[in-house]
Amino acid sequence: MTKIDNLNIAEGVEAIWVYHIIKNDKSLCGHKTLDKKLPFTLWGKRTHNNEKYCKECEYRLEK
Numbered sequence: 001m002t003k004i005d006n007l008n009i010a011e012g013v014e015a016i017w018v019y020h021i022i023k024n025d026k027s028l029c030g031h032k033t034l035d036k037k038l039p040f041t042l043w044g045k046r047t048h049n050n051e052k053y054c055k056e057c058e059y060r061l062e063k
């Protein structure tokens with residue numbers, strides 16, 4: 001099981017409402033992200049903003 005204690009999520013710089021997984025201040029997929037970090041528990045939540053979640057980050061997390 002993946003440890004999520006040290007994970008955050010952050011919005012990518014290329015597109016709004018697209019989130020990446022942040023570990024040690026870097027996204028897992030290598031995309032640049034905004035400085036504002038959110039708790040990992042929000043990963044996968046969808047609201048009226050129609051958030052999207054990076055598939056590459058998710059894939060790398062599961063490895």
Ligand SMILES: [Zn+2]
Pocket residue numbers: 019020021027028029030031054055056057058
């Ligand atoms: Zn990503």
